[in-house]
Amino acid sequence: MKISRSELWGGRALLLGLMTITILPFISIFMTALHPSGTVPGGLEWPADPQWGNFVKAFNVAEMPALLISSTFIVLAVVPVSLAISTMAGFAIGHLRIPGSRLLLFLFVFGLTLPFGGIIVPLYYLERDMGIYNTRLAIVLPLIGLYMPFAVFWMRAHFVNMPTEISEAARVDGATIWGLFWRIHLPLARAPITSLGILMSVWTWNQFLIALVLVEDPAERTMAGALGAFQGHYATDVPLLCAGTILIVLPTLVLFVLFQRQIIAALLQGSVKG
Amino acid sequence: MTSDNRPASLAFPRWISFSKVVHRETIIGWLFVLPALLMYAVFVLLPFLLSIQYSFYRWNGIGPMTWVGLHNYETVLEVPNLLGTISNAFRLVVYFSFIPVTLGLVVASVMTRVATGRLGAVARTVLFLPQVIPLVAAGIIWGWLLALPGLINQILKAVGLGSFTRAWLGDFDWALPAVGFIGIWVLLGFCTVLLWTGMTRLDPALYESARIDGAGWLTEFGKITVPLLRHEIGVCLTVTVIAALAAFDIVYVSTAGGPGNATAVPGIQIYILAFTQQRIGLASALAVMLMALVLVVVIPIQRLSRESTQ
Numbered sequence: 282m283k284i285s286r287s288e289l290w291g292g293r294a295l296l297l298g299l300m301t302i303t304i305l306p307f308i309s310i311f312m313t314a315l316h317p318s319g320t321v322p323g324g325l326e327w328p329a330d331p332q333w334g335n336f337v338k339a340f341n342v343a344e345m346p347a348l349l350i351s352s353t354f355i356v357l358a359v360v361p362v363s364l365a366i367s368t369m370a371g372f373a374i375g376h377l378r379i380p381g382s383r384l385l386l387f388l389f390v391f392g393l394t395l396p397f398g399g400i401i402v403p404l405y406y407l408e409r410d411m412g413i414y415n416t417r418l419a420i421v422l423p424l425i426g427l428y429m430p431f432a433v434f435w436m437r438a439h440f441v442n443m444p445t446e447i448s449e450a451a452r453v454d455g456a457t458i459w460g461l462f463w464r465i466h467l468p469l470a471r472a473p474i475t476s477l478g479i480l481m482s483v484w485t486w487n488q489f490l491i492a493l494v495l496v497e498d499p500a501e502r503t504m505a506g507a508l509g510a511f512q513g514h515y516a517t518d519v520p521l522l523c524a525g526t527i528l529i530v531l532p533t534l535v536l537f538v539l540f541q542r543q544i545i546a547a548l549l550q551g552s553v554k555g
Numbered sequence: 556m557t558s559d560n561r562p563a564s565l566a567f568p569r570w571i572s573f574s575k576v577v578h579r580e581t582i583i584g585w586l587f588v589l590p591a592l593l594m595y596a597v598f599v600l601l602p603f604l605l606s607i608q609y610s611f612y613r614w615n616g617i618g619p620m621t622w623v624g625l626h627n628y629e630t631v632l633e634v635p636n637l638l639g640t641i642s643n644a645f646r647l648v649v650y651f652s653f654i655p656v657t658l659g660l661v662v663a664s665v666m667t668r669v670a671t672g673r674l675g676a677v678a679r680t681v682l683f684l685p686q687v688i689p690l691v692a693a694g695i696i697w698g699w700l701l702a703l704p705g706l707i708n709q710i711l712k713a714v715g716l717g718s719f720t721r722a723w724l725g726d727f728d729w730a731l732p733a734v735g736f737i738g739i740w741v742l743l744g745f746c747t748v749l750l751w752t753g754m755t756r757l758d759p760a761l762y763e764s765a766r767i768d769g770a771g772w773l774t775e776f777g778k779i780t781v782p783l784l785r786h787e788i789g790v791c792l793t794v795t796v797i798a799a800l801a802a803f804d805i806v807y808v809s810t811a812g813g814p815g816n817a818t819a820v821p822g823i824q825i826y827i828l829a830f831t832q833q834r835i836g837l838a839s840a841l842a843v844m845l846m847a848l849v850l851v852v853v854i855p856i857q858r859l860s861r862e863s864t865q
Contacts, residue, residue, distance in 0.1 A: 284668055288772070292669035299662065300681045303744065306696045307684075309706045313699065323709050370591035379584030385592070392599050394853050396801030398822040399846040402829045402838050403605035404598070406616070426598025429591050458583045487689035489804045490822075494830065505689035505804075512695055512808055519699060530692045537687045541680055544687060549749050 314339075314523035321519055332520070339524035342515075347500045348507050349532070351417065355503055356485045358421045360478055363428045368474060370429075371436025372462055376443055386437065392430030397490050405494055419495040420503065424488065428481055439473040440466070476547035483544065486533060504529050603846075609839035616833050627840035636816050637841060640824045641848065643731060644800045647820060650735025651742060651799035656791045658739075659746030664780055666747075667754050668772075679751065682744030690741065694808035697737045698724060701809075724810050730817045737805050742798065746791045753787035754780065789860020793853055800849050821845040 308325070315331040316322040318338065339345075370389075374382040404423055408414040413422065443466065451461050485503065492506025499510035508529045515522045537544055610627055612620040631637045662682075666675045685693055700706045701723040708720040723733040757780070765775050781788070803822035806812060812819035812827070819827075821841055828838035 289669050292665040293674065295662065295665055296670055296674065296678045299743070300678055303681050303684060303740070305706065306700055306740070309700055310696050321704050323704060323706075325706055325709060366590040366594065369587040373584045373587035377580070377584045377587070379581055379588070381585075385588060388592075388600075389595065392595065394797060394849050395599065395603065395846060396797065396822070396849055398801055398803055398825055399842045400599065400602035400606055402825065402835060402842060403602035403609060405829070406835075407598075407602060407605065422594070423598040426594040426596075429595040429599070433591055433595075458580060458587075462587070483687060487691075489689060489691050489807075490826075493807075494826070505691045508689060508691045508695065509808060512691075522695065523699065526692055526695050530688045533687050533689070534684070537684070541683075545679070545683055545748060548686065548745070549752060 310523040310526060314520055314527055316520045318521050319518055335520055335524040336528060339521055339528055342521070343507065343511050343525045343528065344500050345528060348502075348504060348529075351501055351507075352486055352504045355417060355420055355424075356482050358417070359424045359428070359485050360481050363425050363432055363481055364474055364478055366425075367429060367432030367477070368436050368467070368470065369462070370433045371438075372440050372466060374433065375437035375440030376445075376448065376466065377458070386434075389430045389433045392427075393434065395430075397427065401490060401494050404491075408495060414495060415497050415501075417496070417501055420488070420492055420506075423491055423495070424485060427491075428484070432477055432481070435477055436470070436473060439470055443469065476543070476550060479540070479543055479547045483533070483548075504532070606839045606842050606846075609835050610843050612836045614835040616829075616835050620836075623836065627836045628844070630837060631840050631844060636819070637824060637837075639816055640819045640821045640841070641844070643816075643818065644802070644820045644845075644848075646731055647735055647738065647799040647802055648796055650732065651738035651802070652792060652795035654735075654739050655742040655746045655795055656750075656788060658743055659750050659791065660776075660781065660784075660788070662743070662747045663751035663754055664772075664776055666751055675751075679744075679748050682747055684744065685741045686745045690804035691808050693737055693741050694805040697733075697740070698809045701733050724818075725814050727814055727817050730810055730814060734806055734809055734818050737809060738799065738802070741805070742795050746795065749791055750784060750787050753784045757783055785860050789856055792856050792860075796852055796856065797849055800845065800852065821848075 305325075312325060312327055313322055314335055315333065316326075316328045316335075317330075317332055318335055322328065370385075373379050374385050405414070408419050408423075413419050447465060447469075448461055451465050456464070487505045488503050489505040489509060492502040493509055496502050496506065499507040502510070508526065511525050511529070512522060515525065609620075611622060611624060613623045613627075614620040666678065670678060702708075703720070703722045707723065711717065711719050721729065723729050726733075761779055761783075762775060765779060770778070800820075801822055802820050803826070806818055806820055806823050807826070810818045812823040821844070825838045825842050825845070828834045828841065
């Protein structure tokens with residue numbers, strides 16, 4: 282490909298410019314976080330006396346250990362269950378093609394465009410009646426339900442493309458449906474299950490609205506839900522707010538840098554399939 | 556299978572046992588779907604139906620419910636502050652959807668031409684970063700950057716545009732574009748990387764023959780890239796339009812709908828109506844309208860982008 286010098290440098294300048302716009306906000310809040318607590322510094326100023334202690338202070342006032350445990354608990358409760366039940370449903374709809382599978386698929390696809398905000402109000406009253414409001418289950422159970430449209434759709438897309446010959450051979454050898462699923466198809470579905478697991482973990486970690494409405498105690502929420510409460514308390518103390526935000530964002534950023542390929546691939550595939 | 560070794564004269568019972576096997580497999584198949592269906596039905600479909608039900612009542616969440624028919628819907632359409640949330644949502648679509656998709660197409664195309672190596676890979680990772688942090692964090696970060704002493708005003712002063720400085724998120728005219736800008740920051744990388752993935756699959760021979768015919772970048776872009784990426788563009792539009800119409804997190808932490816109602820979107824208004832004003836019926840009517848709106852906008856996009864692939 283022949284490309285003119287002006288296009289080459291113009292294009293590179295555009296990319297560098299956009300990268301700067303993406304990174305600069307992170308640098309700005311990092312520098313702000315190092316200013317003395319309670320002051321209002323400029324946007325991009327290295328402090329005369331960096332207050333590294335702000336991170337310790339934010340770590341303590343945001344109850345980070347409790348938050349990390351709470352978020353991890355919620356992810357560990359939501360993701361494996363969602364993976365298990367959506368894989369089984371995707372298998373039955375996409376591969377066994379049970380009677381009614383077209384209707385089932387339609388039912389699940391209908392949920393794909395449903396905004397969380399549209400059902401949050403009845404969910405609140407439903408959970409009060411069920412007695413799970415204000416517990417971690419209040420976040421866990423609806424999230425599993427809300428992930429089903431996408432997760433079932435995703436797993437069905439995998440199973441629908443598996444050749445039926447594999448199953449027929451196994452059936453001739455006398456495998457039961459459960460054996461067919463457990464010993465033959467589950468090992469073959471490792472890749473789409475892993476991507477789906479990554480996706481749902483990120484979504485759960487970052488979930489805000491459900492946590493905000495259904496759990497009052499920030500220490501029982503997800504990371505993102507707790508961040509909202511933290512902002513409410515420390516809106517006026519900008520350096521501390523910035524330090525807290527960095528601490529809460531840090532785990533996802535570290536995970537992203539470590540697993541960027543898988544995460545990007547999963548998020549992209551997720552949207553293409555959806 | 557078990558009946559294969561029976562004598563042929565017993566054909567009738569054999570048929571029965573075959574149907575029993577089929578029946579049993581159907582039941583087992585449905586048992587596989589049942590847990591997913593149950594969770595979905597209880598925590599999504601049931602609240603969805605309840606939303607519709609509540610929308611026909613006046614209810615404060617505690618006392619008795621009063622049937623009011625379509626009154627709540629009429630209220631949404633008559634009260635400027637409520638109807639305004641829907642027009643605000645559509646204004647957000649420009650920022651969350653059109654700009655990231657258009658700019659993403661340009662950036663992705665630039666990447667495939669001038670940054671095929673390391674620079675492109677680094678740029679994709681960096682641009683994707685905002686997509687993995689919670690939207691709440693994006694809202695808080697930009698809430699500070701767009702504040703009076705924040706970075707944006709500092710830059711404006713540095714380049715001699717000091718008269719332009721303002722508290723962007725507190726300004727009646729500028730709050731919505733400012734919230735929209737946060738959306739661009741979050742969604743641009745997602746669109747760019749998705750469209751770039753699509754472009755790498757296109758046949759380079761197409762471009763070569765176009766170039767032999769003397770086609771410039773713009774012709775190439777309009778005649779080859781965009782038509783062949785219809786599916787990817789459709790996906791980007793769908794995801795970003797839903798993000799705009801159903802926006803909540805970013806708006807809640809950066810402006811909470813203010814100043815006045817300048818950035819109030821349906822998600823925020825539903826939250827306020829239901830949980831601070833205890834007007835459950837009205838909140839539900841707006842919620843039903845929001846869900847219908849998303850469907851009405853998304854279905855045509857899906858239709859258009861699927862046509863080309865068939």
